[in-house]
Amino acid sequence: MNKILVFVPLLLLIGVGVVFIQQSNPNLLDDDYVTLTQYGDCKSLVKFNKCQEDIPTQHVMSSYIRQLVPKNPYCKYFYDYLDSIQESKDYDHALLNKDQFYEKCYASDEVRDIANSDECFFTTYYAPKILLCGGLDKYAYPPYTSFDVKQ
Secondary structure, eight states, X not given: OHHHHHHHHHHHHHHHHHHHHHHHSOOSSOTTTOBHHHXXXXXXXXXXXGGGGSHHHHHHHHHHXXXXXXXXXXXXXXHHHHHXXXXXXXXXXXXXXXXXXXXXXXXXXXXXXXXXXXXXHIIIIIIIIIIITTTOGGGGSTTSOSSOOOO
């Protein structure tokens, strides 16, 4: 009986802590509600960085691009979805991460491994344009990366 009296308040305290932590770390853009218009507007604010011209970073960018479309079926689903939106032109209401295709394409383990292999690529392109603008900011910070993304 004494164990139950200690265990129940402990669970309650842990639950309150989890809720508090989740509320104190709001997403830049919530991945469930980022529209294509918001995504495009956000991406246009990310500036080019000179380090993206470095040869190692160029190799990572090439690997990143090669990994996306041909190897991941979710990328095809995502691009098919974008094609359907192109026809309707309803960018203000079309959700970027519909059915989690965007996340499963651009934030797959394989793609994140490639992005995390080069600090310049990760901090100046992948994190700001793909993750933060796409509402997937949880992948832009530890434990998913060791790089410091300055906002």
